[in-house]
Amino acid sequence: MTTFGENLKQRRKLRHITQAALAAQLNVSRSAVSNWEVGRNYPDLDMLVDLSSILQTPIDQLLKEAPAMVETVSREQRNSRKRKLVLWIIVPIFIILSLFTAYMLYLNVNAVNQTFFPTNSVILNVDQDQSNRWTGITWGKSPRIEGSLFKRTRVLTNDAGSDGQVELRVEDENGNEIGKSFALKRGHSHTFHLKSGNAFQVEGRLAPGQYFLRLE
Numbered sequence: 001m002t003t004f005g006e007n008l009k010q011r012r013k014l015r016h017i018t019q020a021a022l023a024a025q026l027n028v029s030r031s032a033v034s035n036w037e038v039g040r041n042y043p044d045l046d047m048l049v050d051l052s053s054i055l056q057t058p059i060d061q062l063l064k065e066a067p068a069m070v071e072t073v074s075r076e077q078r079n080s081r082k083r084k085l086v087l088w089i090i091v092p093i094f095i096i097l098s099l100f101t102a103y104m105l106y107l108n109v110n111a112v113n114q115t116f117f118p119t120n121s122v123i124l125n126v127d128q129d130q131s132n133r134w135t136g137i138t139w140g141k142s143p144r145i146e147g148s149l150f151k152r153t154r155v156l157t158n159d160a161g162s163d164g165q166v167e168l169r170v171e172d173e174n175g176n177e178i179g180k181s182f183a184l185k186r187g188h189s190h191t192f193h194l195k196s197g198n199a200f201q202v203e204g205r206l207a208p209g210q211y212f213l214r215l216e
Helices: 004-014 019-026 030-038 045-054 067-116
Strands: 120-126 153-158 166-172 182-184 188-193 200-205 209-215
Touching: 004 030, 019 030, 019 045, 153 182, 182 188, 200 209
Parallel strands: none
Antiparallel strands: 120 209, 153 188, 153 209, 166 182, 166 200
């Protein structure tokens, strides 16, 4: 009974191809080809397809009367199908878990922001005596807003229900202006950036009326 190695060697010599030349075409070492021919081991399924092409011999002819090699190839095919099946199962699960993890992280970040940096809202009723002069805006119980190293961007919004435009400015805890003062129309927002995690406060200069402001 002819072994796979003997069959391979015979087909190679019929094509006048040396072991070194065959190895070069397959991108393997010459010793790998030698091991196949003496039966120490066998090429995998992909390599077998390449051998069939180079030697211009159908795979079934290469495997003729080589039951050990047939069993190896069959096992390789079964393992390949199993690997593909596992990948078909694992990849979608991995994607779903990744999306779920990202969503949970998003929720947690929002929860942290709402816990440590809650949205501050205030309703200002400005009369004639209070109008047109800079006045500190009290958010809750204090005009002072604690800063944070983790959130240096804040947004001020003048609600659409306000009676008009507001002029605002942001100062640090020492009374130094952070950026220039700005006018905020009804329904508009303004984003400002803090250079440090220090506390800050907002002052407004408003005409008589009622104003709904929000700080995030």
